[in-house]
Amino acid sequence: AESAHESSSGKKYASYTIFKAKAALTVYPVLPKFCTIGSGNLKMEKNGVVMLVFWPAIATRKYDWEKRQYFALSPTEVGSLVSLGSSDSCEFFHDPSMKSSSEGQIKKSLAIAPINDQSGYFANLNVVNNLNKTNDRLSIAITKAEFAVLRTACSYVLPHIMGWDQVISPEKQTTPKSAVNRPHPDFEWSR
Amino acid sequence: AESAHESSSGKKYASYTIFKAKAALTVYPVLPKFCTIGSGNLKMEKNGVVMLVFWPAIATRKYDWEKRQYFALSPTEVGSLVSLGSSDSCEFFHDPSMKSSSEGQIKKSLAIAPINDQSGYFANLNVVNNLNKTNDRLSIAITKAEFAVLRTACSYVLPHIMGWDQVISPEKQTTPKSAVNRPHPDFEWSR
Amino acid sequence: AESAHESSSGKKYASYTIFKAKAALTVYPVLPKFCTIGSGNLKMEKNGVVMLVFWPAIATRKYDWEKRQYFALSPTEVGSLVSLGSSDSCEFFHDPSMKSSSEGQIKKSLAIAPINDQSGYFANLNVVNNLNKTNDRLSIAITKAEFAVLRTACSYVLPHIMGWDQVISPEKQTTPKSAVNRPHPDFEWSR
Amino acid sequence: AESAHESSSGKKYASYTIFKAKAALTVYPVLPKFCTIGSGNLKMEKNGVVMLVFWPAIATRKYDWEKRQYFALSPTEVGSLVSLGSSDSCEFFHDPSMKSSSEGQIKKSLAIAPINDQSGYFANLNVVNNLNKTNDRLSIAITKAEFAVLRTACSYVLPHIMGWDQVISPEKQTTPKSAVNRPHPDFEWSR
Incomplete structure (x- = not known):
């Protein structure tokens, strides 16, 4: 193992993981995708996400x-997370098979609720898979300090998963007013 | 559609859109403009904005x-938005024809007010056009999570629409004390 | 006037100005200075500042x-500004001639105090010059929205005027532990 | 001493130091380390830290x-610091010899507690070295303004010491989902 070479053109991976008695939670950002439009310009096609990976403990x-389970937070869900008050809770529902033939067969829900003594939050992931007849539950306690890391890091990446850092990059300085394409209402549900 | 090429020199477009029953709201940043001054240096000529685009629903x-209507937020209006308390409201008035012959013929106002149950804000845009004898009203509810996205993303872009990211870019390191030009008082009204 | 060329290598200037009845206030960041140390490396020699320029109104x-007067905020003074509560006040004292023969002859003080109705702050600059027998007072009201701009923009530039953006620039990745030079206690007063 | 050359490829050092009657505190960020994995890609091997250096006063x-003593804050400890309420306190325990033959022989603890009049915090470092039979105590008062600098600067560097700025760097745009390596539970303790 060595430190990164300055001339490296490779991809870089980094994540934040918390390990608790019954499960671990790994979090990392995923960038948006851009597609080419007229004149060599690029338009965001798919927003990025903050990926949460829950994986169970099997021994000390x-x-x-x-046995990991994924839950990808959209920009608006990240907004919900970073604005969560110390006694607030939130819940998100995802169907990874939406618009496919197996729509409705897999249901994921993530609930984040404060711990009674205000020392942090519980994150509970529930995955119901009617195809496999399985129901996985993974739960992890997040301390205030760990949640502060997530809040700070997610606030930092939010403009990036929205693609706004690309728009304001000065090498690509422009007035996007005339060129912005009509956002499609399905966009919000098609992630 | 493909992902962005690393070597692309094209412009990039990305926006954040919320779709509701009666209208949609699309938001994106627009960079400031710089002009050349003596010795090949550049000075900000026109600040950037955060552009709001309201467009009506015509069916489910x-x-x-x-039928979209634009409302461009100045840096100070963005400051007002990002510092809005959960029970605060604000209102902005724009005349897009200011200093032209049709000054005062088109009046735009944007009011942002909290929803009674503190679940978010209502944004109401009113555009009175005396030339066309039209009066367009567009209204949209913004949830707390969506407003957190706007607050975080607008806080992120604020220094960029002010041009401060260009001043502190280390490749262009300098002490601007002697070279800064006298800001003009009209500047604030001439956007 | 034209927009910035991508290939320009010039310096860029941008500031934020508020105009009121009796005075204007212009604010912009000034980068830190680095000096070379052994092996081609660089060390911050002088921190950057956030420069405040007060200039009086002479007619409508x-x-x-x-007739402008400068007041340069150090990183710690910027910290005081960005953490100011809505009913807090702060005051800073500067001697621009410190350690010269005219030390103590010019005294600058800047007081920031909340407006009674919590609609913002008053900033009062007082410059006593015993050499010229002058005493300049400049005062300006800053609205909550304008202060939010200053808070957001100053929070953004704070790590840059501290030089921390240079330390974490990935092209210059390193563990500065062994090379960091002993900070000098005079450093804090020598700006 | 001169300002930084644009073409310099050297490393840069910058820190923030507060000097008080009995001790000084110097703070600077240290970047994470990456190692190569398959296909020329890179993975974060060791997270970065925010380094605190306490050094005693020996005269006015x-x-x-x-006589300096180091204390390296992990990302989660930085999260604890930046989320500290004005009447909260926190304490961290480090064993720099963990997993070596002298494990348990050196114990470092850092306690941060509010000053009674809410004017800031006391930071108390205690280093017990059973090998040398020494016990060093270093204490420093941090004003609200100085703590605001640390909070702002530490919030800024937190995503960088986590390596997330590298993941979202657009030149290295990718979906890390498939390539992310299994984080190891020892990771959290092996810094």
């Missing part, structure tokens, strides 16, 4: 990555 | 981009 | 740039 | 750098 300080 | 999940 | 919407 | 405005 051993966790099973094979 | 169908929106009419042709 | 006319301001006299020749 | 003289401080002894040779």
Whole structure:
């Protein structure tokens, strides 16, 4: 293992993980995708997400990555997370098979609720898979300090998963007024 | 559609849109403009804005981009938005024809007011056009989570629409004390 | 006037100005200075500042740039500004001639105090010059929205005037532990 | 001493130091380390830290750098620091020899507690070294303004010491979903 070479053109991976008695939670950002439009310009096609990966403990300080469950937070869900008051809770529902033939067969819900003594939050992920007849529940306690890390890091990446850092990059300085394409209402549900 | 090429020199477009029953709201940043001054240096000539585009619903999940109305927030108006308390409201008045022969013929006002149950804000845009004898009203509810996205993204772009990211860019390191030009008092009204 | 060329290598200037009945206030960041140390490396020699320029009104919407007075906020003074509560006040004292033969002959003080109805702050600059037998007072009201702009923009530039953006620039990735030079206690007063 | 050359490829050092009657505190960020994984890509191997250096006063405005003591804050400890309420306190325990033969022989603890009149915080560092039979205590008062600088600067660097700025760098745009390696539970303790 060595430190990064300055001339490297490779991709870089980094995540934030908290390990607790019954599960671990790994969090990392995923960038938006852009597609080419007329005149060599680019338009955001798909927003980025903040990916949450829950994976269960199988023994003391051993966790099973094979049994991981993903939950991808959209920009608006990240907004909900970073604005959560110390006694607030929130819940998100996802259907990863939306608009496919198996729509409605897999249901994911993530609930974040404050711990009674205000020392942090519980995050509860529930995945119901009617195809496999399985129901996975993964739960992890997030301390105030850990939540502050998530809040700070998610506030930092939010403009990036929205693609706004690309718009304001000075090398690509422009007035997007005339060129912005009509956003499509399906956009919000098609992630 | 493909992801962005690393070597692309094109412009990039990204916006944040919320779709509701009666209208949609699209938001994106517009960079400031710089002009050359002596010795190949550049000075901000016109600040950037955060552009709000309201467009009406014409059927279930169908929106009419042709009937859109723009409202461009100045840095100070963005400051007002990002510092809005949960029970605060604000209102902005714009005359897009200021200093032209049709000054005062078109009046735009944007009011942002809290929803009674503190679940978010209502944004109401009113455009009175005396030339066309029209009066367009567009209204949209913004949830707390959506407003948190706007607050975070607008706080992020504020220094950029003010041009401060250009001043502190280390490749252009300088002490601007002697070279800063006298700001003109009209500047504030001439956007 | 034209927009910035992408290939320009010139310096860029941008500031934020508020114009009121009796005075104007112009604010802009000034970068820190680095000096070379052993092995081609660089060390911050002098921190940057947030420069405040007060200039008086001499007629309706006319301001006299020749009569401007500067007040340079250090990182800690910027910290005081950005953490100011809505009913808090603060005051800073500067001697621009410190450690010269005229030390103590010019005294600058800046007081920031809340407006009674909590609609913003008053900033009062007082410059006593015993050499010229002058005493200049400049005062300006800052609305909540304008203060939010200053708070957001100053929070943004604070790590830059501290030079921390240079330390974490990935092209210059390093562990500064062994190379960091002993900060000098005079540093704090020598700006 | 001169300002930084634009073409310099050297490393840059900058820190923030507060000097008080009995001790000084110097703070600076240290970047994470990346190692190469398959296909020329890079993965964060070791997170960065915010380094705190306490050094004692030995006379009026003289401080002894040779007697300095380090305390490196992990991302989660930085999260604890930046979310500290005005009447909250926190305490961290480090063993720099963890997993070596002298494990448990050196114990460092850092306690941050509010000053009674809410004018800031006391930071108390205690280093017990059983090998040398020494016990060093260093204490410093941090004003609200100085703490605001630390909070703002630490919030700024937090995503960088987590390596997230590298993940979202647009030149390295990617979906890390498939390539992210399994975080190891020891990771949290091995810094």
